[in-house]
Amino acid sequence: MAGALCLPPAAHARVGLSSRFVNVSVDGLEPGRSYDVGKLRGSPYSVKNRGDTPVTVLIEAAVPEKSSGAGAPEPIPDPRWIQVIPDHHRLEPGETGVSDIIVSLPEDPGLAGRRFHAQVWARTTGADTLAAGVAGNLRFSVVPAKAPAGGKAGTVCRVQPASLYVERADPGPLDTHSLALGTFRISNPSPDQTLELTAKAVPWRQFFRKLPSGFTTPEDVRWAAVVPERLVIPPRGSAQAWLHLNIPADLAGKDAAFLVLLETPEGLVVGTPAVYVDIPAESGKK
Structure with a gap:
């Protein structure tokens, strides 16, 4: 079995977690960029409930103990370099939760040539549940x-606007393409390379952008789909993307915010434009 920890049963309840994310290594990451580890390794992070009762699982990065072995990687200086999206799951017995693990490196040339080690912990939470957890190790170099010809490092695409505002959006379905200023335009500045991207809505993470005052960020944003999910943009060309929303009723009266994650097939995160949705307490529909 992949890494797992199960504690002795109490009151006839069996609690345990397992994960195939045990010892993962990725190489060739550049300072100032963000990467989707799941795409780099060909499969996302997953955690399975091996117990016989429903559990809530929290997933977070941690700084490991320093290894004394020769050539061992350094403990990661800041666990905020690692973002888990989503960072928690409610799992029924036998159910598996899947998350993206994003590594974001500061723009520090002094990081080049170094190897780092981080741990990714999944733990059960809640006073009514026995504690169980499973740890995975992530190592990266x-x-x-690399600065592309005619541009600076990190200039893979341009997104306008950087933030999309959806005002007075009632709960239920809404296509932002029908709204004024309801689309993103994504441009490929390369003179000779076609740009392929995937786009999806993800919960807000402060590492990427500071959440404005007054906004809440739902951890479950499956009600927001980016259209199209895959973009192929020719050299010096551009493409449009928008949101198909199916806003839950329990968000009425709130200002919700989330991010759109733009990634290359290789797992490089090239953009995180923001979406702000104003959801009135009372429907404006007639």
Whole structure:
């Protein structure tokens, strides 16, 4: 079995977690960029409830103990370099939760040539549940940033606007393409390379952008779908993307915010434009 920890049963309840994310290594990451580890390794992070009762599982990065072995990677200086999206799951017995693990490196040339080690912990939470957890190890190497010809490092695409505002959106379905200023335009600045991207809505993470005052960020944003989910943009070309929303009724009266994650097939995160949705307490529909 992949990494797992199960504690002795109490009151006839069996609690345990397992994960196939045990010892994962990725190489060639550049300072100032963000990467989707799941795409780099070909499969996302997953955790399975091996107990016989429903559990809520929290997933977070942690700084491991320093290894004394020769050539061992350094403990990651800041666990905020690792973002887990979503960072918690409610799992029924036998159910598996899947998350993206995003590594974001500061723009620090001094990181080049170094290897780092982080742990990713999944733990059950809640006073009514026995504690169980499973840890995985993520190791990665950093190389010098490569500046493309005619541009600076990190300029893979341009997104306008950087933020999309949806005002007075009643609970229920809404296609932002029908709204004024309801689309993103994504441009490929390369003179000779076609740009392929996937786009999806993800919960807000402060590491990428600071959440404005007054906004809440739902952890479950499956009600927001990016259209199209896959973009193929020719050299010096552009494409439009928008949101198909099916706003839950329990968000009425709130201002919700989430991000759109733009990634290349290789797992490089090239953009995180924001979406702000104003949901009135009372429907404006006639």
